[in-house]
Amino acid sequence: MGLIGTGLSILATIALGIGSVVTVILRDLPAIAVCVPLLPLFAFITISNLRAQATPQHALPPPPTLKARLGDIRESLGDIGRVLGELDTELAARLQALEESQTRLERYERLATLTPDQREAIDQFFDQRLAEEGKRSGRRDLTLFSLGLLFAIPIGLLVNWASVPVWQWLTR
Numbered sequence: 513m514g515l516i517g518t519g520l521s522i523l524a525t526i527a528l529g530i531g532s533v534v535t536v537i538l539r540d541l542p543a544i545a546v547c548v549p550l551l552p553l554f555a556f557i558t559i560s561n562l563r564a565q566a567t568p569q570h571a572l573p574p575p576p577t578l579k580a581r582l583g584d585i586r587e588s589l590g591d592i593g594r595v596l597g598e599l600d601t602e603l604a605a606r607l608q609a610l611e612e613s614q615t616r617l618e619r620y621e622r623l624a625t626l627t628p629d630q631r632e633a634i635d636q637f638f639d640q641r642l643a644e645e646g647k648r649s650g651r652r653d654l655t656l657f658s659l660g661l662l663f664a665i666p667i668g669l670l671v672n673w674a675s676v677p678v679w680q681w682l683t684r
Contacts, residue, residue, distance in 0.1 A: 626634070
């Protein structure tokens with residue numbers, strides 16, 4: 513008979529029991545009159561149970577083989593090695609940045625310990641260097657401008673003089 517038959521018989525017994533209780537309470541209504549409205553519910557439950565039994569149960573996939581597991585482990589170890597290499601590179605870069613920061617910190621600490629006379633001497637030194645560099649830069653700019661004028665005027669005259677015969681030769 514199976515699970516469905518047992519379930520149906522239990523549902524039918526419950527329905528008739530409910531019908532009997534209603535009949536006793538109402539006395540004028542027969543038990544079958546109470547059971548008839550419940551028949552669609554029982555039919556739905558029965559059809560659902562039949563469908564559940566008819567569909568194949570999904571079995572678990574077979575466990576992976578030892579060779580597959582070892583391959584996965586080897587792949588994971590390769591990924592770990594790659595990540596460790598990247599971490600090593602990042603750590604080396606950060607250590608170098610830390611060393612540079614410490615060097616700058618030591619330099620600034622030495623500068624902070626200078627006396628006012630030493631600071632004034634350093635300021636004068638840099639002011640003198642900047643003034644010398646400004647003079648040199650101005651002379652260089654003036655020299656380049658003069659050379660530009662010196663060569664631009666003759667080249668411009670030459671192009672103007674040569675353009676007329678060249679234009680006539682091209683338009684023949």
